[in-house]
Amino acid sequence: MEIKKLMVIGAGQMGSGIAQVAAQAGLEVVLHDLKPEFVDRGLSVITKNLSRDVEKGRKTDEEMQAVLSRIQPSTDIEHAKEVDIVVEAAIENMEVKSKLFRQLDELAPAHAILASNTSSLPITEIAAVTGRPEQVIGMHFMNPVPVMKLIEVIRGLATSDETYQAVAALSEKMNKTAVEVNDFPGFVSNRILLPMINEAIYCVYEGVATPEAIDEVMKLGMNHPMGPLTLADFIGLDTCLYIMEILHEGLGDSKYRPCPLLRKYVKAGWLGRKSGRGFYQYN
Numbered sequence: 001m002e003i004k005k006l007m008v009i010g011a012g013q014m015g016s017g018i019a020q021v022a023a024q025a026g027l028e029v030v031l032h033d034l035k036p037e038f039v040d041r042g043l044s045v046i047t048k049n050l051s052r053d054v055e056k057g058r059k060t061d062e063e064m065q066a067v068l069s070r071i072q073p074s075t076d077i078e079h080a081k082e083v084d085i086v087v088e089a090a091i092e093n094m095e096v097k098s099k100l101f102r103q104l105d106e107l108a109p110a111h112a113i114l115a116s117n118t119s120s121l122p123i124t125e126i127a128a129v130t131g132r133p134e135q136v137i138g139m140h141f142m143n144p145v146p147v148m149k150l151i152e153v154i155r156g157l158a159t160s161d162e163t164y165q166a167v168a169a170l171s172e173k174m175n176k177t178a179v180e181v182n183d184f185p186g187f188v189s190n191r192i193l194l195p196m197i198n199e200a201i202y203c204v205y206e207g208v209a210t211p212e213a214i215d216e217v218m219k220l221g222m223n224h225p226m227g228p229l230t231l232a233d234f235i236g237l238d239t240c241l242y243i244m245e246i247l248h249e250g251l252g253d254s255k256y257r258p259c260p261l262l263r264k265y266v267k268a269g270w271l272g273r274k275s276g277r278g279f280y281q282y283n
Contacts, residue, residue: 003113004027005029006028007086007087008031008089009087009089009090010033010091011032011041011043012038014143015087016046018145019031020049020071020146021175021176023070024174025173025175027173028070030071030083034075043068050064077103080103083108085115087139089141092239097121097126098126098129101136102129104130105129105130110132113167114137115138116137116138119243120186120246120247122156122183122185126156135160136156136158136159137159138152138187140152140189141176150177151176151178152188153167153180154182155183164180184250186243186250191247194240194243194244197229198256198258200228200229200232205259205260211279211280214229215229230279232272232279233282236273237262237270237272238271241258244258
């Protein structure tokens with residue numbers, strides 16, 4: 001199946017990035033959100049990213065305009081009737097996603113694939129609310145989407161080979177590398193990354209070292225481009241806590257228990273970059 005038109009649900013940081021790379025690959029894109037101001041904000045981020053490419057000589061102004069012309073803003077979910085694939089990049093909440101996938105199942109054409117950009121929620125459970133579980137799949141893009149090459153492609157229990165192959169081909173068309181992963185809590189990326197971040201938080205909690213020292217050890221000693229606590233602030237401490245809770249509940253092992261300091265920071269509203277304070281302070 002050739003995918004020509006793609007709809008992104010959610011015009012936030014991830015959704016706008018997915019829309020950008022899809023439009024750059026020549027696909028027609030519908031960028032959807034609940035309110036026009038959300039869509040406008042997503043489009044302004046895309047425009048800013050593309051303008052930077054023009055300034056650095058990676059694109060011409062004509063190429064930038066061509067990419068933007070392929071993105072259609074939307075606040076009407078009925079646009080799902082016209083597409084070959086929907087990529088959902090809404091809030092990381094099973095109730096919200098289930099409601100959305102029920103709606104998309106009714107609206108999208110029979111051939112359309114329904115994909116989720118979830119970072120930790122089970123694809124099998126999301127697929128179960130639809131009448132087309134064999135056409136439901138996970139496409140976990142990495143942040144920032146225009147830069148990062150990986151897409152974790154997660155097969156639910158019922159996902160067909162045809163659906164996987166179509167999504168793998170789409171990933172390649174978007175200049176990404178698809179890596180096949182089975183449906184387990186946290187998949188691969190977050191099952192490995194988040195416990196490392198959680199352990200770094202325990203090191204602060206237990207007074208082993210300061211956040212600066214911990215990040216320096218991991219950058220200089222392990223050659224990580226960014227320390228785990230800087231990364232946690234970038235991801236959002238509320239998101240880190242949520243994923244740790246998914247891992248702890250889904251795998252039932254005490255090694256995934258979220259650090260009490262992580263819970264305390266989230267309760268205090270110290271969520272990282274987006275709130276201006278996490279393990280570091282941001283202007």
